[in-house]
Amino acid sequence: MAGLLYRLGRFAARRHWTVIIAWVVIIALAGTGYALFKGTPSSSITIPGTATQKVTDELAKKFPSASGGSGSIVFETTDGKAFTASEKTEVSDFLTSIKGKHQVKGVTDPFTTQAELDKQKAQVTTGRTQIANAKKQLAAGQAQLDAAQKQLDAGQKQLDAAKAAGTPASALASQQATIDAGTAQLKAQQAKIDSSTKTLKTQETKLELGADLLDQSKNIRFVSKDGSTAVGSVSFTKSLYEVDADVKSSIVSTAAKGLDGVHVYVTDDIAQAVPSILGPGEVIGLVVALIVLLIMLGTIIGAGLPLLAAIVGIGVSVLGATAFSGLVQFNSVTTVLGVMLGLAVGIDYSLFILNRHRRQLKQGMELQESIGLANGTSGNAVLFAGSTVIIALLALNITGIPFLGLMGTVGAVAVAVSILVAISFTPAMLSIVGMRILRRKEREAIGNTASTRIPNAPMKTWRAIVTLIVGVAVLGTIALPAMQMRFGLPDGSSEATDSSQYKAFETLASKFGEGQNGPLLVVADLPKKATGTDLLQQEVTIGAKISSQKNVSAVAPIGASKDGTVVAYQVIPTGGPSSVSTENLVHDLRALSPISTDDGKATIGVAGNASANIDVSEKLADVLPLYLVVVVGLSLIILIIVFRSLLVPLTATAGFVLSLLAAFGGLTAIYQFGWLSFIFGVHDPAPILSFLPIIEVGVLFGLAMDYQLFLVSGMREAFAHGASAKVAVQRGLHAGRNVVAAAAIIMISVFSGFIFSDSSTIRPIGFGLGFGVLVDAFVVRMLLIPAVMHLLGRSAWWFPKWLDRILPDVDVEGAKLERTHPVDGSHHQSHAAPVPVDAEPAVHHEGPPSHRAAQ
Structure with missing residues (x-):
């Protein structure tokens, strides 16, 4: 050579x-x-065959509406005060403009979503009051029916005694007809009360199950308690690493212009670009x-x-x-x-x-x-x-x-x-x-x-x-x-302090908790198809099991697949995406599988950006x-x-x-x-x-x-x-x-x-x-x-x-x-x-x- x-x-x-x-x-x-x-080039790092990737692939096949990537956009008022009506309108219009972009599946308006969440919580209280009042009405109606039934029973007893004493039946026929008619009427009213009671019980079951789900997600907010910060989300038709770079860049450049009186920060999920x-x-x-x-x-x-x-x-x-x-x-x-x-x-x-x-x-x-x-x-x-x-x-x-x-x-x-x-x-x-x-x-x-x-x-x-x-x-x-030495991948906290990603990360951590920066996606495969109250019951059972784990801040149901065999949850950890507690939580959640439900055992998997990392x-x-x-x-x-x-x-x-x-x-x-x-x-x-x-x-x-x-x-x-x-x-x-x-x-x-x-x-x-x-x-x-x-x-x-x-x-x-x-x-x-x-x-x-x- x-x-x-x-x-x-x-x-x-x-x-x-x-x-x-x-x-x-x-x-x-x-x-x-x-x-x-x-x-x-892609800004994400993925490895085929990981547990996260398997869950993601399953979602794409069985539950496409819950698949695809998503990222957050943080809005914060420049004066630190609560959003005004005009500022809320600005934010809503901004998100609407993003909704029309290529590969964007949808957006979540934080004010509409928070209002709906608050409304649901109020509806639980109202619903419980209405159900309690309905129970009282049904109880009063049942008492009246019971009293009427006693009167009819007493009248029938008298007629029977008269018949026994030798009074001709023809003389008692009209009275017997009146009692029979009253009995038939009471039976019809009793059937209505029983039906109303059953319906009310079903409504109460659904209400309480819904209340349980709301309680599991009580720490999830889209607008901070002081009203100065809001979090909108953008969901894409593809996973984040498959979304075109120019789509992300377009969102980032639009956000960089800001709004009147509102800072706009794009999280690392969207803003991460080619270095x-x-x-x-x-x-x-x-x-x-x-x-x-x-x-x-x-x-x-x-x-x-x-x-x-x-x-x-x-x-x-x-x-x-x-x-x-x-x-x-x-x-x-x-x-x-x-x-x-x-x-x-x-x-x-x-x-x-x-x-x-x-x-x-x-x-x-x-x-x-x-x-x-x-x-x-x-x-x-x-x-x-x-x-x-x-x-x-x-x-x-x-x-x-x-x-x-x-x-x-x-x-x-x-x-x-x-x-x-x-x-x-x-x-x-x-x-x-x-x-x-x-x-x-x-x-x-x-x-x-x-x-x-x-x-x-x-x-x-x-x-x-x-x-x-x-x-x-x-x-x-x-x-x-x-x-x-611990291993991990960069998140928004690693970016430059003047970057949109870092400001978004810090704002979310301070206003909503560190876990908001790294939500997990938990997917459960049900033992068999479920609908209605049965599906809701299984969602609550699985959600409760997830909520009971250490390092869980909140659990919010995302929904169920069309065939009723898969349910998904958003799980907010107590720690950030790179924390030891979040890493432990991912392992703990996977160790839960299978979870026993009324219909059998459900297997669960964990996905999301934090899990993938x-x-x-x-x-x-x-x-x-x-x-x-x-x-x-x-x-x-x-x-x-x-x-x-x-x-x-x-x-x-x-x-x-x-x-x-x-x-x-x-x-x-x-x-x-x-x-x-x-x-x-x-x-x-x-x-x-x-x-x-x-x-x-x-x-x-x-x-x-x-x-x-x-x-x-x-x-x-x-x-x-x-x-x-x-x-x-x-x-x-x-x-x-x-x-x-x-x-x-x-x-x-x-x-x-x-x-x-x-x-x-x-x-x-x-x-x-x-x-x-x-x-x-x-x-x-x-x-x-x-x-x-x-x-x-x-x-x-x-x-x-x-x-x-x-x-x-x-x-x-x-x-x-x-x-x-x-x-x-x-x-x-x-x-x-x-x-x-x-x-x-x-x-x-x-x-x-x-x-x-x-x-």
């Missing part, structure tokens, strides 16, 4: 305009594909990266070239990937990881090749030969390092979570394109730039390498021991908060250990092949786990506990973004292997060329630390730029990756790994002979290529571990067997 990359570099140097024009054409094609075939990829924070990150490059390389041309390469890579990868968004449903954050990685690795990979090329030019190598050799050596290392990142990202597909797999795939595409840009576009640009890649003083000193200093003494053993103990202790301490978070938490095992196992295999060692891969992997746990600890401390919130703008601490840990594992694994490769491969080469194992550690660190430090700072700068994004989803991703790179590069790779390698000594490079024979020999640094392309005709040594002119020839017996064979 090194030879192929060498030839590619030479070709790009000779035919630089051809290569550059080819990339311009590729960008144009990607842009055309994007313009023609792009789709609308902006490039903002002030990201621009600052790029500026910092440019400054680092300028300091390291000393020329504006040199500093600008890696940035240009990264921009080309992002242009191709992001435009090309999103061109498929019309065929595959993209999430609003799908491309974020691609942009982050494309910027970071695009700069770093180009920098690695450029830095090698500069060093060779200063040694006197001819321009095109230097470009080819830099591409064959550092480019080969870039290809391998990038491959580890790609593999880790593609492995996200094994989680079985579509949006996460797609996110990893887009990120992998971005890294792959960055590699291709680095090994083709960068050599072409280096050819155009020519010797101007060096400062004037550097050009004047070409060929003068007398000042090159190479470490010949190992570090102090006590220093290695102290470094290892202190480093592990510090990282362990930072990782402690991760033991209390909980399901997604738990699913992601469940697959995290599997993904971590796969990535760690992959790490060991790859490093064993590269370094021809068993202990080096183990220490590298242990270091990766340490940096990962420290990154988790930092995330938990800042975004969940709220530490240093004034710096990072965390105004409302919340659970950690549920898919962030998996992304952290994949990305940090790849980047950690990058730094491990560029530092430890230098140690390996130095050891193979005759240095003692402990001196080789110092030589490898000396050779690679500057470029790795610069690369890490650039990576941190790019990631950190996203910490201050407008999106609550992107901010923790930026921090997690930036902090993870900081810890891994500067603590693990530059301090702990050298200390461990020093303490292990020669045993670090022990490798079983039988395993060495069966594994392929991966010449990552292109050492074989270097030996065939010396700078000045002398034996050319690897840049990773240059050997002094007067050094002894390589002591082959100390090097790994594969390298000995290569000699």
